Amino acid sequence: MLAAEQGRTWGYGSPAALTCYALGLTGLGAWLLIERRMGEEALIPLRLFRAAPFSLSALAGAALGAAMLGTMMTLPLYYQIVRGASPTRSGLMMLPLMAGLVLASALSGRVIARSGRYKAFFVTGLALVAVAALALSPLLDTDVPLIAVMGLAAVLGLGLGSSMQPLTLAVQAAAPVRDMGVATSAATFTRQLGGTAGIAGCVAVVFGRTGEIGDSSAMTASFAGSFAAAVRPVFLLVAILAAAGFLMALLIKELPLHPTTGPRARATEGITR
Structure with missing residues (x-):
């Protein structure tokens, strides 16, 4: 970083x-x-990564974390610097994305609890993130209707919400039941690590691109226009990250969810022994 x-x-x-x-x-x-x-x-026992579903789920989670935090760092800056919103109003303008995220997370959780099937959610969710970010990139300008930007942000939020918890479930299903706790921690760790790298990459893209624009003949353009031009490649990067996660998600084998918890499984093992 x-x-x-x-x-x-x-x-x-x-x-x-x-x-x-x-x-x-x-x-x-x-x-x-x-x-x-x-x-x-x-x-984090390294033997967990020998299982392809575990490794792929963790890597897809890292890509998702990078895409999510890159988006959540950059979009408020666009609202403030390019569209002139105050910090408070910028936060309110993020509500469509957050509403989509919360709604999709709640609905996917209910459906998975009833059906036990989870792969379709993170595959579809990562595809939505990639498509929404790709569509957002050319729209992030000074004169595009904000309703279009916030509408695509809501779609992006739906994709994020559909992906996060199901990817964690995929990691849990791929690990032995006695390791469910450490598997969950590993999934969270890799997602946070991906998010950290995503923020670092987005910062480098935004400020590197802003510097290039400032040193060129585009000096006559407003800073808002220059920043908009610097932000657009970030969402191309988010789309690439989500697309990479989508390709990994397609390879993940959907395994049955564990019917019991890690502590209960360890207790059962102790009784058996």
Whole structure:
């Protein structure tokens, strides 16, 4: 994140940026070695990732997290800087997206509870996110009707809400029942890690692009127009991330949901032994 934030000033290939990349890779490598050495006592046992449904669900969740937080960081800035909304009004203009997210999450949960089927929700949801973000990208300008932007944001919210919980269920179903707790934590961790990377990437795109516009012959354009031009590639990036998650979601095998909880399963194992 530091390299993404400071890269335009430092240069993305500068010694400072390369040091950040090296520290990140070193930390990741050290974490993998320690988790492997800890075996069953690891925070996230690496054996869980040997199951393709688990790995694919976690990666699709990371892509979803990047798309979600990238959107939620960028869209309020568009409302404030490009459309001149106050911070309070900008928050109110985010309500369609949040309403779509909450509604889809509640409805998908009810249907899954009755049917036990969950794959269709995250496949459809990721497709909706990709299509809505792709449609939003060219609309993020100074003179497009706000109702069109907020309507597509609502569709994007429906996609996010349809995907988040079902992807967590896919991770839980792919793990042994005694590991349900750690599997849920791993799904949340990878989604948050993806979100962190998504925010860093979106910051780099927005401010890198704003700098390019400011240094070119477009200096005569307003800052609002320049920022709008910088925001549009972010939603192309969101669409690409969601499309990648959609392709991974198609490969996920839908497994039956566990009929019991992790603690109850461990208690049963203890009684059996």
